Amino acid sequence: MSIENVPLAVVDDLGVIRNRTFNDIAVGDTASMERTLTAEDVQLFVMLMGQTEGPALGARGQSTAEAHAAVPGMLGGALIAALLGQRLPGPGAIHVGQTLQFLAPVRVGDTLKVSVTVVGRNAEQHRLTLACQCINADGIIAISGEADVIAPTKPVEVPRNALPDLRDSEGGLQRLLANARSLGAVRTAVVHPCDALSLSAALDAHADGLIVPRLIAPRVRLEAVAAEAGLTLADVEIIDVPHSHAAATRAVELAAQGEVEALMKGSLHTDELMSAVLRTDAGLRTKRRVSHCFLMQTPAYPRPFILTDAAVNIAPTLDEKADIVRNAIDLAHAIGVACPHVAILAAVETVNPRMVATLDAAALCKMADRGQITGAVLDGPLAFDNAVSAAAALIKGIVSPVAGQADILVVPDLESGNMLAKQLEYLGGAISAGIVLGARVPIVLTSRADLRVSRLASCAVAVLLAHRYRMVPP
Incomplete structure (x- = not known):
């Protein structure tokens, strides 16, 4: 998500979203975001409209075949509403009216550029008129219209319910770096x-x-x-x-x-570095098992997420997995996510006595129920598709507060985690930051193949953790 002409105060805290009051908004102010539309987006949207497949409404001038390959136009309208409700004006705004024209098709896989611009102000009623548009992957205006919004008169802030965005034209990365630098x-x-x-x-x-x-x-x-x-x-x-x-x-x-x-x-x-860290006489060990976390963002998933452990623990036991989960929760808290959603991954979403990963997942969730793991919402076992796709979970009848909106993915072992991380990076276009937790200080583990952006992001995460450790030692 990229933000233009919006004061830094709106997005300077990784843990909250702040609004803009009527008096702080002028004609010409604008906000924008980009979203790559997925098949799951469309599937969930058409289910809400009472269908099981295919878009309910196509764009003007489309053939029937084209309509079935396109995204419903009102999904773009929903993204406009999201931008109004989260950015400009933001929380506390009242969406009074909306006009939209659907001018060109938008397809699955397109990166849709959504923007709103203030074109009118009514000081007596605190109302704003905003020009709205969505531009498709061909650079053509696909959706155009106007929104009538009552702007809030008092500051409002709400918890951010997802990890900070590391991608979207590097806007999220710049916010992460700026937050770390400010410390x-x-x-x-x-x-x-x-x-x-x-x-x-x-x-x-x-x-x-x-x-x-x-x-x-x-x-x-x-x-x-x-x-x-x-x-x-x-x-x-x-x-x-x-x-x-x-x-x-x-x-x-x-x-x-x-x-x-x-x-x-x-x-x-x-191994050479970690052996020195883990020596019993080195003075860096804590009561926790040391584990590695990737903080990742891929265009195919609407929020950044943590993947653990893909680098340190080869075949963790149940006790070790509990510490792996606790470390990942600590990282989420340090970044600003007050109550992350943790998906314990396995090959299936049901408990199978012959599959240890499913038994461990069930035990970890029960540990959370009993207060042995705190600060997050856990669910598992969840297959990968159910963890990241609300549509997949809905089709399979899975009712879960975590399914489709996981902030933390806990893999069964290092092999599966390492393969998943590299697949996401090389085939999914993911950007990642790697960090080791569980020692008295954060440890930045970089790979020779890492991009510069990943190396900087890893250092930024280490800065956030180091400052947190000053107040809450590990």
């Missing part, structure tokens, strides 16, 4: 960044105001990498150590002494 850069030990990718990632995060890096590596090798890549180390502290193993040990010592508040993996292997 202040975090002292971070960057462990053995002895290749161009890991070194540039640390320097980028430093330049972006996210971290104050302490580069722990063999100085000669580090300077050679910097020279070859055209990077400058002039304003960065370097701690000279003989090799990667010593770098991991020294970084953990600094974290245990409170000299740094986060760790960032460089070019050494993950």
Whole structure:
């Protein structure tokens, strides 16, 4: 979702949505968003209209065949209403009237650009007239009209019910980065960044105001990498150590002494860093099992979500899964989601004694019922389609507060989680941020294949967690 000409106060808090009062709105103010329309969107919409398949109403000039391949025009109208209710004016607004013309088709898979612009004000009645339009993937105005809205006169804020958006033309990422920057850069030990990718990632995060890096590596090798890549180390502290193993040990010592508040993996292997972190005498272990979370956003899903654990725990037991869930809930809270929806994944949505993942899912949900896991709503077992698609859950008769709107996906084991994460990234166009929780400090785990945007997002998440740990130590 991209926002234009809207004061930062509307979107500066990842945990709430704020409105704009009538007096704060002028003619010409505008807000916009983008949404990639899915088959599930259409399926749910036509079910609400009393049908089981196909769009109820097509666009003008369409043949019957074209209508069945298109999105119902009123779905675009619903997106306009959502923009009015969430952004401009936002919570507290009263939608009095709406005119719409359906001028061109919109199809499943199209990214629909929705916008509203204030074209008139009635100060006596606090009413606004807004021009509304939806532009389809061909750049053609598909829907056009006007909305009549009574704007709120008092500030209203409501909890944001989804994780912060990391994608939409990088607008969400910029909000995530801005939120992290506003908290202040975090002292971070960057462990053995002895290749161009890991070194540039640390320097980028430093330049972006996210971290104050302490580069722990063999100085000669580090300077050679910097020279070859055209990077400058002039304003960065370097701690000279003989090799990667010593770098991991020294970084953990600094974290245990409170000299740094986060760790960032460089070019050494993950196992080498995590072995140093998990040593019983290292001083970084907590009562929790250490686990990894991906914070992900894909165009095919309307909200960002957490996927865990796809990098640390190979075949977690029930107790270990409980900690994996608790860590993911903590991450959601740190980002601003007060009560995340947690889907415990399995191959099926029913308990099967021969499938351990379903038994563990049922046990985790009962643990939540008994107060052993708090701060979230859990449900499982849920197959992946039911967790992310309300339409799939509806068709299968699944009644669940989590189905179709999961904020956290808990996988049965590392293999399934790792494959799912990479499929989402390489086939689903997902952007991800990776972080390790359960230690006394957050740990940024980056991959050589990570994009720059993913590396920055990972550092931003680490900043949010580090500041949270100052108030609520893990």
